[in-house]
Amino acid sequence: MTASVMDRVRDRAVADRIPISVHFDLTYRCNERCVHCYLDHEDHGEMTTAEVTDVLDQLASAGTLFLVFSGGELLLRKDFFELLAYARQLQFDVKIKTNAMLITQARAERIRDLGVRQIQISVYSHRPEVHDAITKVRGSLERTIAAIRFLRDCGLNVTVANVLMRQNASDYHGVRALAEELGANYTLDPTITPKMNGDTSVVALRMPEPQLLRLFKDSSVVGDGFCGVPAAVDAETLDSAACSAGHIACYISPYGDVYPCVQFPLPSGNLRQQRFTDVWWHSPQLNEVRSIRVRDLTTCPSCTYVASCTRCPGLAYMEGNMRGPSSADCDKSKLRAGAPGAEGTSL
């Protein structure tokens, strides 16, 4: 993708407050039971086909271009291909996030024919015993790899997403090599988020500090310059918004709930009761999120690392204050620079 064009599109979206990017979970049901998952997999009343297509119509009218379909495992929805075809008919740029366990050769061909641009697939380890222990499904790695081959044989753009935690902290080189062998892109993420219901027990699965530090210092993975002296703080940093959540992006749950982001479960409206544009433009919650600038945060403005920190307002919200620090990101900033910042948190 041409970066300069993307920057211009983003700038236009920011200027006109267009919800250019929407993450839409079609179901929370799943055929895996990953140890770190933040979701409740019971079906509490998913939107129907008609409800979802109506929401898609509304999003297209509101200007959404980038649409992420995810879950749960979205292929558990019997109407998944109907919804995908409808989304493509509305000319969304569709990215699918899946564990791929249900993708057959024929389904891979349908996904290709419908013009999906990206498919992101979770792989936790190149070792079946590790991957399958995390998903709690025996044979899941084998099935996922077979599906990646189907998709790649169709010429589709596949990204292997490697969430890292205690159980697989040392396997990222192996997963990256597997992705290369499969002709897939590779991305890793050491973020483990609390459950959407507020349960923080899964946070204990986060990579311990020594492993995280080893990852951050592995330039073959994170690139050069990831660790070191933090960027200087200036007025532009302090006047900036935290991230795109609520500004040009939002999240929609299978039940029609709207949040600023999948990782920011602040209830901001429900599409069974309200039109999307009403929520997007008039939700007090979204407007509050939009009003926050870095200089408004409780401790971050005086932190040495504020200019280079990856603070997530959603994680801060789940810790109790959307204007507060996100301690996991404080820890990461500290590790990258090698000294405590304003918050001075420890793992």
Add this chain to the structure above:
Amino acid sequence: MSTCVVRGDKLAARKVGGEMVILSAEDSSMFLLNEVGTAIWEAADGRRSIQAIADVLCAEYDVDRATALADVTEFVESLAAAGILSVADEAAG
């Protein structure tokens, strides 16, 4: 035999701030069309020829037909080279 201008079927498209954003699912190439390009894109509905699209442009803008035809031809050729548009022999639909 009549010809018509056809959009690719592996594209995403959305008007953002009055300008059309086109994104190819096949190679992730991205295009941002200006106002006139957007008007041409919207007129290229699979049924209009280059000449018919030029007529649309003449109706919408203060431009003579020869200039409109040259602009549309250049625009279609450039997007055809990128695989975004094509010129087909018969009208779709």
